[in-house]
Amino acid sequence: MSNLLIRNGRVVDPSQSLDQGMDILIEDGMIARVDEKIEANEDVPVLDAAGLVVAPGFIDIHVHLREPGYEYKETIATGSAAAVAGGFTAVCCMPNTKPVNDDPSITRFIMERGAAVGLARIYPIGAVSKGEKGEELAEIGEMVRQGAVAVSDDGRPVMNAELMRRALEYSRSFEIPVAAHEEDLNLSAGGSMHEGPVATRIGIRGIPSAAEEVMVARDILLAELTGGHLHLCHLSTKGSLDLVRMAKRKGLNVTCEVTPHHFTLSDEDLAASNYNPNWKMNPPLRPKSDVEAVLNAIYDGTADAIVTDHAPHHQDEKDLDFSEAPFGIAGLETAVSLALDRLVGQRVIGLSQLVRLMSTRPAELYHLPGGTLRVGSPADLTLLDLRSRVTVDPSAFRSKSRNTPFAGMTLRGRPAATIVGGKVVWEAEQGSPS
Amino acid sequence: MPVEAADTLAAKDLVGIARLTPGEIQLILDTAEEFLEIARRPIKKVPTLRGRTVVNLFMEPSTRTRFSFEVAEKRLSADTLNFSASGSSVSKGETLIDTARNLMAMAPDFIVMRHPDSGAPHRLAALVPASIINGGDGINEHPTQALLDAFTMRKHLGHLDGLKVVIAGDIRHSRVARSNAFLLTKMGAEVRFAAPASLMPVAVDAIGVTPFYRLEPALEDADVVMMLRIQRERQGNMNFPSVREYFDFFGLTPERLKAAAPHALVMHPGPINRGVEIDSRVADGRRSVILEQVTNGVAIRMAVLYLLAGGHGE
Numbered sequence: 186m187s188n189l190l191i192r193n194g195r196v197v198d199p200s201q202s203l204d205q206g207m208d209i210l211i212e213d214g215m216i217a218r219v220d221e222k223i224e225a226n227e228d229v230p231v232l233d234a235a236g237l238v239v240a241p242g243f244i245d246i247h248v249h250l251r252e253p254g255y256e257y258k259e260t261i262a263t264g265s266a267a268a269v270a271g272g273f274t275a276v277c278c279m280p281n282t283k284p285v286n287d288d289p290s291i292t293r294f295i296m297e298r299g300a301a302v303g304l305a306r307i308y309p310i311g312a313v314s315k316g317e318k319g320e321e322l323a324e325i326g327e328m329v330r331q332g333a334v335a336v337s338d339d340g341r342p343v344m345n346a347e348l349m350r351r352a353l354e355y356s357r358s359f360e361i362p363v364a365a366h367e368e369d370l371n372l373s374a375g376g377s378m379h380e381g382p383v384a385t386r387i388g389i390r391g392i393p394s395a396a397e398e399v400m401v402a403r404d405i406l407l408a409e410l411t412g413g414h415l416h417l418c419h420l421s422t423k424g425s426l427d428l429v430r431m432a433k434r435k436g437l438n439v440t441c442e443v444t445p446h447h448f449t450l451s452d453e454d455l456a457a458s459n460y461n462p463n464w465k466m467n468p469p470l471r472p473k474s475d476v477e478a479v480l481n482a483i484y485d486g487t488a489d490a491i492v493t494d495h496a497p498h499h500q501d502e503k504d505l506d507f508s509e510a511p512f513g514i515a516g517l518e519t520a521v522s523l524a525l526d527r528l529v530g531q532r533v534i535g536l537s538q539l540v541r542l543m544s545t546r547p548a549e550l551y552h553l554p555g556g557t558l559r560v561g562s563p564a565d566l567t568l569l570d571l572r573s574r575v576t577v578d579p580s581a582f583r584s585k586s587r588n589t590p591f592a593g594m595t596l597r598g599r600p601a602a603t604i605v606g607g608k609v610v611w612e613a614e615q616g617s618p619s
Numbered sequence: 620m621p622v623e624a625a626d627t628l629a630a631k632d633l634v635g636i637a638r639l640t641p642g643e644i645q646l647i648l649d650t651a652e653e654f655l656e657i658a659r660r661p662i663k664k665v666p667t668l669r670g671r672t673v674v675n676l677f678m679e680p681s682t683r684t685r686f687s688f689e690v691a692e693k694r695l696s697a698d699t700l701n702f703s704a705s706g707s708s709v710s711k712g713e714t715l716i717d718t719a720r721n722l723m724a725m726a727p728d729f730i731v732m733r734h735p736d737s738g739a740p741h742r743l744a745a746l747v748p749a750s751i752i753n754g755g756d757g758i759n760e761h762p763t764q765a766l767l768d769a770f771t772m773r774k775h776l777g778h779l780d781g782l783k784v785v786i787a788g789d790i791r792h793s794r795v796a797r798s799n800a801f802l803l804t805k806m807g808a809e810v811r812f813a814a815p816a817s818l819m820p821v822a823v824d825a826i827g828v829t830p831f832y833r834l835e836p837a838l839e840d841a842d843v844v845m846m847l848r849i850q851r852e853r854q855g856n857m858n859f860p861s862v863r864e865y866f867d868f869f870g871l872t873p874e875r876l877k878a879a880a881p882h883a884l885v886m887h888p889g890p891i892n893r894g895v896e897i898d899s900r901v902a903d904g905r906r907s908v909i910l911e912q913v914t915n916g917v918a919i920r921m922a923v924l925y926l927l928a929g930g931h932g933e
């Protein structure tokens with residue numbers, strides 16, 4: 186069971202500083218051998234990866250799967266299908282469901298649903314506070330016991346500095362990060378896009394960069410005070426990333442993530458969309474100078490991980506008025522192509538660094554199995570096709586939702602197959618290489 | 620240097636000044652002169668839009684703009700239908716697409732639209748074949764107001780280029796200020812916004828405007844002073860401390876007005892808050908053209924309807 190020989194691929198595994206043609210033998214769902222030429226028994230199925238990159242499975246540590254409670258937007262089943270179709274072998278799902286994942290029984294429900302679906306590995310993130318209300322700590326230890334890998338009040342920032350302090354302290358006992366969505370709700374109130382010249386031009390109420398940055402600064406100081414692991418979610422401004430650089434120089438336990446939409450699109454693209462809510466996300470699309478800053482943070486290692494912040498919403502919600510429509514885009518099925526095209530294709534970083542940002546580091550940050558092809562590791566692998574061009578077609582998404590600003594965009598590079606526990610859970614159709 | 624008027628409007632809609640060329644603005648202003656004539660006749664009706672249907676879709680309270688459009692539509696002999704947020708099923712939560720579907724069942728030729736959300740007319744315009752006329756969207760634009768303001772300025776001062784125009788008040792939440800800024804800068808005027816920074820949008824230089832944080836320096840040699848309504852309702856929030864203090868520092872008084880050019884016009888899109896942003900002596904004074912703005916509004920809206928219906932300039 187779950188034996189497989191992957192032949193002739195280019196194996197890229199930064200955890201072992203590997204980038205060369207190799208074969209990989211999987212036995213019982215684990216990596217059994219990595220070698221230049223492997224001969225296996227005839228009964229072992231063979232996957233010919235000639236022309237493909239073989240990497241440790243990509244892990245997205247920031248998605249919204251919406252179940253329980255918002256199954257009309259996404260379910261654990263459709264979200265898992267979207268994940269593997271996007272090249273991800275594991276995802277960490279945020280707790281802003283209904284009810285909020287602030288209780289071990291909900292954590293357990295998500296774990297069980299994820300296992301029953303059996304596509305990507307699903308790791309729940311528990312809430313920091315009960316009901317994400319920002320008033321009292323949720324049962325963090327109990328949730329960790331049921332499988333939670335981090336805590337976060339994503340979507341409902343922790344406005345109370347003392348609660349944030351206590352969360353950073355308390356989480357140390359369980360060796361998990363506190364993942365912070367940084368937004369001062371007083372400063373962002375009423376805003377639908379980045380506050381700046383473009384918002385002034387098109388007449389949309391703005392969210393200033395400072396709404397993010399004051400909270401990043403506050404929480405870095407609290408991380409210093411407490412020694413807790415602060416993981417900063419979806420940073421979008423130069424100011425935030427400069428603060429992280431400073432924190433890292435000081436040796437603080439601070440890490441951060443960035444998203445494909447923030448390294449690809451700017452508020453100018455929103456302006457060109459004719460007020461289309463598919464360009465509305467939180468944090469908002471920033472000016473080009475911030476897009477450059479995010480690319481720089483990817484290049485110089487300030488960013489630890491690339492995440493999608495996959496935020497599926499129903500079409501009816503995105504058809505609402507711009508100011509009423511919910512924030513967020515469906516990101517799982519476009520992230521890898523965007524990263525290959527915009528980062529590797531444009532030579533911002535090499536392939537090995539990309540694998541670090543989408544597999545190795547995410548596994549390290551959230552203490553997850555995987556992120557490596559070392560012998561004895563779970564056989565979670567992402568195969569990449571660097572040459573094919575894909576045109577983003579939301580109607581072909583496995584996700585229940587179609588809310589993407591990337592529809593119609595042609596990108597070079599895409600996931601070719603996704604292998605979880607030695608099982609091929611998704612394979613690209615023979616596309617149109619060009 | 621006068622701008623050459625265009626022959627027609629290029630788009631089927633008037634969603635904002637931002638999408639008009641100087642030539643199109645000139646065309647609308649010139650055409651409105653003709654329609655102003657009609658208002659002086661004993662019989663004010665012309666058959667231009669006979670058989671055409673106009674839906675007035677007002678999803679935000681308005682009396683003066685709606686009346687002005689209705690008068691313009693009636694004088695052009697159009698059939699009109701009125702929808703307002705309180706009087707129909709149109710309400711929060713209904714999507715713009717649903718609204719569009721409902722409206723298109725009536726096959727209107729024009730939809731005059733006021734909406735609380737910035738960009739709503741722009742989105743609707745892309746969804747329906749009817750001509751959309753923006754009667755005010757969120758904090759974004761109020762193009763016919765800017766056109767009637769420019770028309771009024773031109774009538775009194777003869778031209779727009781080179782004028783120094785002060786717009787003072789709650790600029791940050793004002794679609795009137797934004798549409799005026801777009802229009803006047805396109806036509807070569809100098810626009811000054813005057814307000815405390817808490818009522819000023821960020822980066823106004825991006826739309827070609829100079830910000831002033833006190834009223835007095837902005838008024839130096841001004842040709843036009845346009846005061847915007849300060850909403851008492853907003854008092855509860857953090858933008859300024861009190862109406863009394865606002866008037867003390869930013870209200871337009873006869874004394875402050877002395878800094879402006881001797882021929883300066885005083886304008887206000889209404890409704891006026893006497894003693895808040897403007898002293899009654901100024902609002903009712905000889906430089907005030909506030910009531911004339913209302914008259915000119917009908918002519919501008921007739922011109923816009925006429926041109927969007929395919930009409931040409933003279």
Ligand SMILES: [Zn+2]
Nearest residue numbers: 339340366418
């Ligand atoms: Zn978030």
